Amino acid sequence: MAPEGTAPRAVLACGEVRTCLLPAGQALDSRAAAQLLRLRADERVLVSERPNLYGLSPDTLTGVDCRLPSSNGARVRAVGTVAARAALTEGRVLQTSAYFRVPATGPDHRRPWGQYLVRPGVVEPFGRLPREAVAEGLLDGGRHGELDVGLIADGMQTRLLRHPLLDHRPPLRSRPTRLRWVALPARDGDGPSIERFTLAEDALRTVRLRVPEGVRSADIAGLCDDLALHDWLLTTVVRILDGIRLGPGEPWPRPGPAGDLPVVVGALRPAVDHLLHLWMPRARVSGELAHLWAALEERPGFTRQWLTLVQRVRDQLALHAIPPSYREVEPRP
Amino acid sequence: MKDVVFRETTAEPRTQSVPLSHLSLELGHLYMEDFEAGPGRLRRHFEAVRPWVEAARSAAADRAGGGRPRISTCFLVDDYFTRFSRPAELVPLLLAEAGRAGLTVDYLARESGCAVNGKVPVAEAVAGRIVEEPPPGSYGNRPPAAQTGWLANGVRSPAARTPQAMQRAAAWQPPTETAARRHSVFLDVELFSDTPDGQRVWSCPFLAAVWQLARLGLLRHQGDAVLDPHPHTGSAFPDDWDELPALVRLNPRAAPFAAYRTCSVLPNRFLPVEHAVRVILDQLEVDAEALRQVGERSARENVSLPASVADRVSYLFYAGS
Numbered sequence: 001m002a003p004e005g006t007a008p009r010a011v012l013a014c015g016e017v018r019t020c021l022l023p024a025g026q027a028l029d030s031r032a033a034a035q036l037l038r039l040r041a042d043e044r045v046l047v048s049e050r051p052n053l054y055g056l057s058p059d060t061l062t063g064v065d066c067r068l069p070s071s072n073g074a075r076v077r078a079v080g081t082v083a084a085r086a087a088l089t090e091g092r093v094l095q096t097s098a099y100f101r102v103p104a105t106g107p108d109h110r111r112p113w114g115q116y117l118v119r120p121g122v123v124e125p126f127g128r129l130p131r132e133a134v135a136e137g138l139l140d141g142g143r144h145g146e147l148d149v150g151l152i153a154d155g156m157q158t159r160l161l162r163h164p165l166l167d168h169r170p171p172l173r174s175r176p177t178r179l180r181w182v183a184l185p186a187r188d189g190d191g192p193s194i195e196r197f198t199l200a201e202d203a204l205r206t207v208r209l210r211v212p213e214g215v216r217s218a219d220i221a222g223l224c225d226d227l228a229l230h231d232w233l234l235t236t237v238v239r240i241l242d243g244i245r246l247g248p249g250e251p252w253p254r255p256g257p258a259g260d261l262p263v264v265v266g267a268l269r270p271a272v273d274h275l276l277h278l279w280m281p282r283a284r285v286s287g288e289l290a291h292l293w294a295a296l297e298e299r300p301g302f303t304r305q306w307l308t309l310v311q312r313v314r315d316q317l318a319l320h321a322i323p324p325s326y327r328e329v330e331p332r333p
Numbered sequence: 334m335k336d337v338v339f340r341e342t343t344a345e346p347r348t349q350s351v352p353l354s355h356l357s358l359e360l361g362h363l364y365m366e367d368f369e370a371g372p373g374r375l376r377r378h379f380e381a382v383r384p385w386v387e388a389a390r391s392a393a394a395d396r397a398g399g400g401r402p403r404i405s406t407c408f409l410v411d412d413y414f415t416r417f418s419r420p421a422e423l424v425p426l427l428l429a430e431a432g433r434a435g436l437t438v439d440y441l442a443r444e445s446g447c448a449v450n451g452k453v454p455v456a457e458a459v460a461g462r463i464v465e466e467p468p469p470g471s472y473g474n475r476p477p478a479a480q481t482g483w484l485a486n487g488v489r490s491p492a493a494r495t496p497q498a499m500q501r502a503a504a505w506q507p508p509t510e511t512a513a514r515r516h517s518v519f520l521d522v523e524l525f526s527d528t529p530d531g532q533r534v535w536s537c538p539f540l541a542a543v544w545q546l547a548r549l550g551l552l553r554h555q556g557d558a559v560l561d562p563h564p565h566t567g568s569a570f571p572d573d574w575d576e577l578p579a580l581v582r583l584n585p586r587a588a589p590f591a592a593y594r595t596c597s598v599l600p601n602r603f604l605p606v607e608h609a610v611r612v613i614l615d616q617l618e619v620d621a622e623a624l625r626q627v628g629e630r631s632a633r634e635n636v637s638l639p640a641s642v643a644d645r646v647s648y649l650f651y652a653g654s
Contacts, residue, residue: 040458040461040462041454041457041458041461042453042458042459042461042462042553042554042555042620043555043556043620044346044347044555044556046343046344046345046346047343047344048341048343048344049341049343050339050341054344056344060464061464061618062464062467062473063464063465063466063467063471064467064471064472064473065467065468065469065470065471066469066470066471066472066473067472079467081464081618082473098473110469110511110512111512112512112615112641112643113466113511113512113615113616114614114615114616114641114642114643114644115640115641117464117615117616117617117618117619117641117642118619118624118640118641118642119640120618120621142472145470145472146472147472147473148472148473148474149473150473151472151473151474152473155473155475
């Protein structure tokens with residue numbers, strides 16, 4: 001977390017990312033994705049096709065002047081801008097991500113606004129920043145009137161979901177998730193690390209990171225977007241499998257009009273059509289942060305869980321392709 | 334940095350850089366009323382401008398740290414709000430009057446090029462870069478007082494509601510300038526208006542803010558420079574303003590059009606417009622990569638540059654209209 005441009009050294013970075021299924025019947029192709037993410041007429045949407053289809057909007061800024069949340073009640077006023085951007089993966093999963101970084105100290109008065117605007121994504125404290133207390137406060141979420149980075153990510157999501165390209169007929173039911181993160185400087189000589197990844201209730205995940213100087217906050221946000229995307233995929237497929245009754249119960253041949261799918265197949269098919277090909281950890285995580293995935297692969301084992309889920313989905317579909325008279329045992333989870 | 338084996342150009346940002354002078358010196362704006370006042374008006378203008386031009390040049394030389402500063406001069410003609418005369422008639426007259434005062438106009442610009450340039454909706458794109466100054470208490474919520482088409486340097490007075498019968502009218506509350514020093518100088522700037530047939534007309538201060546960004550080398554459209562100077566070839570000027578490029582290089586030996594700093598020599602009547610320009614510039618997030626390029630180049634040349642874009646702009650106002 002070092003100087004970015006002319007900005008003073010940042011000692012804390014924080015962000016929140018909202019992940020949701022794009023409410024559209026069909027996934028958007030790269031051209032439509034670029035149209036959706038065109039938040040500004042004069043800046044290109046970055047579109048990438050390797051290793052998967054991905055679009056990234058330009059950053060937009062929101063001005064803030066308010067107190068920072070803190071765990072010990074310290075009252076720290078801060079002024080600056082929060083950067084926000086949107087990303088669409090395989091035309092299917094929409095993420096809006098807002099983030100900022102904070103230097104250790106700032107002037108104890110408000111400066112002309114133009115001076116903040118030339119340091120996009122920097123929020124300056126009045127005086128000294130009580131770093132630990134604010135980091136914890138940010139992760140816990142502040143009180144009303146304190147800096148709410150999630151609100152900014154949310155505002156961008158709301159804005160994008162109003163886009164006329166979207167028909168609001170999603171192919172499957174899913175719930176959006178929120179992932180809030182803070183990054184503190186790593187101890188001298190240490191590399192980046194994940195200190196804590198917490199699944200909280202209410203679809204909130206929190207991540208506490210340590211990163212060495214020189215890591216850009218946009219790259220940390222990129223890592224957290226990637227974690228959020230894959231956590232959302234796990235959450236969504238787990239919920240699909242949770243919501244269906246497996247096992248026997250349907251006669252064969254099925255009643256009803258020809259072409260009607262068994263309930264299980266009907267529930268699992270959208271996952272196959274729209275989600276199973278999306279798993280690609282680290283696809284766009286900067287090199288210096290990519291290895292942080294290893295800790296989560298070790299415990300709880302994100303990819304291990306995903307592979308098991310995918311195998312279950314495929315097994316169920318395979319079993320339902322066999323007429324019951326040929327099944328020696330009934331399908332079980 | 335490690336060697337990258339695989340690259341995707343559509344996935345990488347790309348920003349064209351522009352050549353830069355030390356100072357972009359504006360010798361004036363020309364509106365219809367100036368033209369209608371006859372050639373005497375232009376003559377008096379250039380005579381009034383001349384000593385300030387010399388002062389600006391010598392200040393730029395001091396800042397350039399001993400070396401010879403690169404200074405380019407420019408002149409802006411309004412062809413946006415009113416169309417008057419023809420380039421074939423006006424430009425030679427303008428150049429003659431400037432020459433009479435010992436001044437050279439290096440670049441001539443048309444104001445409509447700051448609104449739309451070819452297919453590029455310049456003004457609309459710049460308007461998309463406004464990041465409103467947050468009043469204290471902004472925690473990430475949408476600013477409640479946003480007024481479409483207006484930009485203020487503070488918090489507006491609450492709208493007065495019509496008092497119902499028997500109720501006292503709410504006490505008036507003053508607007509406040511966010512960066513006020515004790516007392517406010519509140520300014521609310523109209524950025525554009527829409528005509529009944531749906532045509533958007535950008536305001537003079539807004540186009541002037543775009544003009545300043547172009548002169549500071551900070552205007553880009555999808556990474557490409559906007560308002561590229563076209564060399565003037567041949568001796569004649571066209572009959573129609575639309576046939577004249579938005580920015581023409583009249584002097585083949587001129588220093589680059591864009592510069593680290595700008596200075597405009599204008600009559601007093603432009604003071605409110607330029608105050609509005611400052612309010613707008615102070616709330617514009619310019620292209621970050623363009624800003625970085627300018628910062629890096631100035632550092633390499635040992636030229637000190639204010640961080641804030643609005644602070645790179647200066648004026649000399651002379652008495653008169």
